[in-house]
Structures are given as C-alpha cells and as structure tokens.
Amino acid sequence: MRCAVAVLFPVVLMLVACQREERDTRPQSALGSGEQPTPVTTLEPGGQRPSPTDNKAASFEANAFHLSEGKRLFGWFNCSGCHANGGGGMGPALMDEKWIYGSSMESIHATIRDGRPNGMPSFRDKIPDDQIWELAAFVRSLSGNAPSSAAPSRNDDMMAHPSENRMPNAATLGKSP
Amino acid sequence: MNRFAPIALVATIALFLQGCAGWQSALDPKGPAASELAWLIWFFTGLCAAVWVLVMIALALPLMMRPRARVEPLVIDADADNRKLRVVLTAVGLTVVILVGLTLLSFFANRTLAAIGSHAALTIRVTGHQWWWEVRYEDATPSHILTTANEIHIPAGEPVRLLLTSTDVIHSFWVPSLSGKLDLIPGRMNVLDIKADKPGVYRGQCAEFCGAQHANMGTFIIAEPREKFDAWWNDQLEPAAAPMSDEAKTGENLFLKRPCVMCHKIGGTPAGGTVAPDLTHIASRQTLAAGTLTMSRGNLAAWIADPQGVKPGSHMPVVDLNGDELNAIVAYLEGLK
Numbered sequence: 450m451r452c453a454v455a456v457l458f459p460v461v462l463m464l465v466a467c468q469r470e471e472r473d474t475r476p477q478s479a480l481g482s483g484e485q486p487t488p489v490t491t492l493e494p495g496g497q498r499p500s501p502t503d504n505k506a507a508s509f510e511a512n513a514f515h516l517s518e519g520k521r522l523f524g525w526f527n528c529s530g531c532h533a534n535g536g537g538g539m540g541p542a543l544m545d546e547k548w549i550y551g552s553s554m555e556s557i558h559a560t561i562r563d564g565r566p567n568g569m570p571s572f573r574d575k576i577p578d579d580q581i582w583e584l585a586a587f588v589r590s591l592s593g594n595a596p597s598s599a600a601p602s603r604n605d606d607m608m609a610h611p612s613e614n615r616m617p618n619a620a621t622l623g624k625s626p
Numbered sequence: 627m628n629r630f631a632p633i634a635l636v637a638t639i640a641l642f643l644q645g646c647a648g649w650q651s652a653l654d655p656k657g658p659a660a661s662e663l664a665w666l667i668w669f670f671t672g673l674c675a676a677v678w679v680l681v682m683i684a685l686a687l688p689l690m691m692r693p694r695a696r697v698e699p700l701v702i703d704a705d706a707d708n709r710k711l712r713v714v715l716t717a718v719g720l721t722v723v724i725l726v727g728l729t730l731l732s733f734f735a736n737r738t739l740a741a742i743g744s745h746a747a748l749t750i751r752v753t754g755h756q757w758w759w760e761v762r763y764e765d766a767t768p769s770h771i772l773t774t775a776n777e778i779h780i781p782a783g784e785p786v787r788l789l790l791t792s793t794d795v796i797h798s799f800w801v802p803s804l805s806g807k808l809d810l811i812p813g814r815m816n817v818l819d820i821k822a823d824k825p826g827v828y829r830g831q832c833a834e835f836c837g838a839q840h841a842n843m844g845t846f847i848i849a850e851p852r853e854k855f856d857a858w859w860n861d862q863l864e865p866a867a868a869p870m871s872d873e874a875k876t877g878e879n880l881f882l883k884r885p886c887v888m889c890h891k892i893g894g895t896p897a898g899g900t901v902a903p904d905l906t907h908i909a910s911r912q913t914l915a916a917g918t919l920t921m922s923r924g925n926l927a928a929w930i931a932d933p934q935g936v937k938p939g940s941h942m943p944v945v946d947l948n949g950d951e952l953n954a955i956v957a958y959l960e961g962l963k
Contacts, residue, residue, distance in 0.1 A: 472939065474934040474938055474939055475932075475934045475935075475944050521941075525888075525889065525901045526888060574883060574884060574885070575883075575884070575885055575887065575888055576885055576888060577885050577943045577944065577945055577946065578946070579943070580885075580943055605812075
C-alpha cells in the first residue's frame with residue numbers, strides 16, 4: 450500500500466507537466482472588430498479612461514501561441530515589405546526601442562488598424578481584430594518587450610536580429626543593474 | 627469440429643479482405659507503381675508466413691516425438707554430431723539465401739518504380755502547407771501555368787512527375803492506390819512519379835504527422851482521359867466567373883473588402899493572396915478544406931462561419947460576418963465553377 454502511494458504520488462506530480470498553454474483559436478469577443486479604444490494620447494479630462502473589460506492587450510502579450518501566430522502573420526501579410534524583418538526599410542525599424550506613436554499594445558493595435566501618416570496603411574476590416582492583436586504582440590516582442598518564455602524561439606530565414614526570445618530585455622536594456 | 631466452421635472462417639476472411647478494396651488502399655493497386663508494391667507486400671507476407679510455419683513445425687516436432695533411446699554419454703556418436711552440423715548449416719544457408727533474395731526483389735522493384743516517370747510529359751509541383759496541398763501545373767508557356775489546391779487532375783495512362791516540397795513542416799504525400807509515400811520537406815525537392823492505369827478518383831492522405839489537423843489533410847488524384855484533362859486545364863486557366871445574381875455581386879464586393887482577400891486569390895479580381903488555397907474555381911472542386919467537407923452551399927457556409935469549429939487550429943480565422951454577408955459570400959463562391 451505504502452509502495453503504491455510512493456509510485457503514484459510522483460506519477461501524479463509528473464502528470465502536471467502535461468498541462469500546456471491552451472490555444473485560443475476563437476478568441477473573438479462579442480464586441481467584434483473595430484470597437485476597441487484607440488488611445489492616441491493618455492491625456493484625458495476627468496481622470497484615466499477605464500480599461501476595456503475584455504482586456505485583449507493583457508491576454509495576448511504574454512501568450513506564446515498568439516505571439517507565434519503574430520510572427521506567421523507578419524510574414525503572410527507582407528509587413529516585411531516596408532519594415533523588413535524588423536530592421537526597417539521604407540517603414541521604420543521595429544526592433545529598436547523607438548516608438549513614434551507609443552509602445553503600448555493598444556497604440557500598436559491602433560497603428561495597424563487605422564494606419565498612420567506617411568505610408569502605414571489601415572488594415573481595418575482587412576485583418577480580423579484578433580489577428581491585429583496578435584501582430585501587435587509580436588511587434589512588441591521584436592524589441593524585447595515580451596517575456597522570453599513566450600516569445601517565438603525560431604527564425605526560419607535569415608534575420609536582422611536574434612530570435613525574439615533572445616532579444617535583450619527592453620526593461621533593463623542600457624540601464625546598469 | 628462443426629462442418630460449417632471452415633466455410634464460416636473463409637467467409638469471414640473474405641469479408642475482411644473487402645476492406646482492402648476502395649479508393650485508398652495499397653492492396654487494391656490502380657497503377658504500375660502500386661501493383662509492384664502490392665506484389666512485393668504479398669510476396670514478403672507469403673514467404674515470411676511460410677518460414678514462420680516451418681520454424682514452428684521444427685520446434686513442435688521434437689516436443690511431440692518420443693525421445694530416442696539414450697546412448698551412453700561417453701561414446702562418440704559421429705552420426706548425430708554430423709546431423710546437427712548439417713541442420714544448422716542448412717538453416718543458416720537458407721536464411722542468407724532468403725534475405726539476399728528479398729533484398730534483390732525490393733531492389734528490382736525500386737528500379738521499376740524509378741523507371742515509371744523517365745519520360746513523364748507532365749510535371750506538377752505539390753507544396754505542403756498546414757493543412758492543405760498547393761498544386762501547380764508547370765508549363766513552358768508561363769500563361770499556361772496553373773495553380774490550384776487539394777485536387778490533382780492527371781491524364782490516365784500517362785506517367786506524371788510530382789515535385790514535392792513544403793513551406794512549413796515535413797508532410798508526406800501518400801496515395802496508396804497509385805504509389806508509395808514520399809516526404810515533402812521544407813527547402814528540399816523530392817521527386818515522385820505516378821501513373822494511373824484507368825480513369826478514377828483516388829484518395830491520398832498526409833502520412834507524416836504535421837500538427838493539429840494532420841488527419842484532415844487529404845487530397846484527391848482525379849485521373850481522366852487525355853482530352854478531358856486538357857479541357858479541364860483550359861477551363862481552370864480562365865479567370866473566375868463574373869457574379870450573376872445581385873447577391874453574388876454583393877458577395878464579391880464583401881470578399882474584396884473583408885479579410886478573405888488578405889490570403890486567398892481569385893483570378894480576374896484584385897484578390898491575389900498566395901498563402902491560402904486559390905479560390906478561382908473553388909466550386910469545381912469536390913471537397914473543401916483538403917477533403918474535410920464535401921462541396922455544398924451548406925458546408926461552404928459552415929466552413930466560413932466557423933473554420934475553427936470544423937478544423938480546430940487551422941489557419942483560417944473566424945471572420946466577423948453577419949448572416950446576410952455570409953450568405954452573399956457563399957453565393958459568390960458557389961458560382962466560381
């Protein structure tokens with residue numbers, strides 16, 4: 450009896466390791482496409498705007514599945530046509546820590562959805578809203594703004610930068626500890 | 627034993643063997659490569675079964691035979707020693723002969739397979755994607771190059787050369803009724819020659835685990851007489867049929883306005899995505915989503931409304947469409963014969 454427990458207990462412990470991140474392939478909320486707030490500025494009268502209840506940004510930015518889907522879509526939708534593989538070309542570089550329109554998920558989502566002056570097209574209605582969030586999460590990971598446990602770990606082609614999970618952490622980059 | 631037992635046994639085996647027939651079976655060959663392989667399968671099975679039965683008899687005999695009168699252990703029995711040596715040498719010799727023989731047989735079978743496509747007139751590039759097949763018919767004239775998906779039309783009775791590659795992970799192309807399987811490897815080109823003796827539809831299946839929807843990655847080889855095949859090729863080269871009804875026209879507009887256009891191509895319209903199946907003549911195909919659903923208006927609607935319910939994990943996203951929009955897009959796609 451004691452022997453059986455001694456065997457079963459480690460087995461049960463090991464089974465926990467089989468738990469893996471759920472792949473949320475249907476994350477679309479009833480809210481639908483295009484109804485997310487677009488904070489171009491954080492200055493607002495009457496205090497800060499309450500964050501949206503479904504909070505896409507938080508659920509997408511540290512999720513390995515969404516980050517890797519974003520990486521795939523970045524290639525599929527030809528983002529590299531202007532931004533190269535993050536190094537920039539006709540469009541600005543995405544792998545540095547310089548943000549013209551803000552570094553938050555919401556700002557990048559707004560950039561992709563609504564476009565920006567001087568060339569960034571609007572992908573509103575052309576890309577399902579959740580895929581825009583995936584792209585935004587991936588763009589953030591290009592400059593080391595995603596946890597290395599979740600960021601994509603493999604580049605299939607020659608790249609201007611190491612794979613996203615080996616990018617220097619943006620939070621500590623250039624600062625002495 | 628019951629008098630009817632043997633008859634029942636034979637009938638049962640015959641019933642089981644029926645399962646070997648059909649449009650996807652290595653034991654029901656419909657082309658020279660598959661015939662060669664089927665013959666090899668039966669020969670190997672037969673020979674190995676015979677060897678197994680012989681070994682079992684050789685083991686059973688000493689158990690059943692009465693032990694011989696004991697000889698004095700110290701007396702040298704030259705006869706018995708010689709017999710042992712002869713038996714062991716014969717068995718080793720036979721094993722070597724059989725193994726060498728089988729190796730030679732598979733070698734010559736492979737030579738026959740390799741010779742099938744030596745003068746193939748048609749080259750088709752098959753690219754594996756998660757989880758569908760891109761099919762490109764090569765031609766010296768660029769305007770005759772045809773890209774389609776999941777269904778491979780070939781002329782019956784003619785050898786066809788397939789160039790196999792992949793863009794994401796390793797897949798494997800296997801149409802059991804026509805040939806053996808061969809892997810599709812990213813960055814590599816594998817060559818597989820196939821030939822269908824008679825017109826017919828043969829099902830194929832990805833035979834290398836390639837992700838969540840590996841099981842729903844089917845393909846169809848449709849062998850037709852040469853004239854029919856040429857007519858099909860010419861039809862497929864045409865741009866997409868213009869929408870006739872108002873609903874279909876709305877559908878075309880919606881298709882071009884909504885996310886569909888980011889991935890799919892429809893010849894003759896601005897839709898030019900190349901990362902998903904070409905839809906120029908989607909309604910002329912027999913199935914949807916690589917053999918997952920049969921082609922019908924209902925299935926088209928089901929697939930577009932909720933691809934993640936039909937084929938969870940596939941790269942087709944759930945697109946936010948209301949009922950009218952969905953109906954219009956389905957009406958448009960249904961007309962793309």
